[in-house]
Amino acid sequence: MMLQTMLIMLALTSPFSVQPTAEPAAMWQGNQSVELAVKKSAPTQILPIEQQNEFKTVNDISLQDTKSEVLSKKGYPEQTKEDLILGSREYIYDDVTIGIIDGTVSYIQVKKDATYLKVNDVYMELTPRSIKHTLGEPDFIAEDGDVYIKGHQAVKVYLDENQHLKQVEFFDEASF
Secondary structure, eight states, rough: HHHHHHHHHHHSSSSTTTTTOOOOOOGGGSSOOOOOOOOOOOOOOOOOOOGSSSSETTEEEEEEOHHHHHHHHOOOOOOEEETTTTTTEEEEEEEEEEEEEETTTEEEEEETTTEEEETTEEESSSSHHHHHHHHOOOSSETTTEEEEEETEEEEEEEOOTTTTTEEEEEEGGGGH
C-alpha cells in the first residue's frame, strides 16, 4: 500500500504529468507587451585640459598607481632596469618607460615614437605643435623643453636643439 501511495504521488508531481496547471489570472489580463526601461545618464563632459586643475594620468597611468596596477594596465614590460641615479626600477614598454619607487609610479616617460599622447583622457598627436595646441602655453620654457604644471604634477615636453620632440615626461613637480 505504501508503495502504491508513493507511486501515485510521484506521478502527480512529475514534470511529465499531463494534469493541467492553474495559471495566474493576472498574467493574462491587460496589455501583454513588454517594454525595456533604460535610464539615460547625462554624457560626461571632458573639460579642455587648460580648464582642469591637475594632470591625473598620462597614457592611462597615474602617479598614484602601484606596481601591480601598472602590470594590470600594461602587462609585463619588455625589460626592467635599475636607475641608480633616481633610485627607481624602470619598467620599459614599447611606448613608455615607467619609473617605480617604493612600489608606486614616480614618473612616466612617453617615447617619441609612441602612437599617441593621452593626458587626462584627451588624446593628441606626439608633436610639439599638437601638444602645445592641446595643453596651451607652457608654464615655463626650459633649455631642453616646455613645462606644463597643474596641481602638483608636471608634464615636460623634451625638445632637441631643432625643436623636434625627444620625449614627454609626467612627474610630480617636487621632483624637479
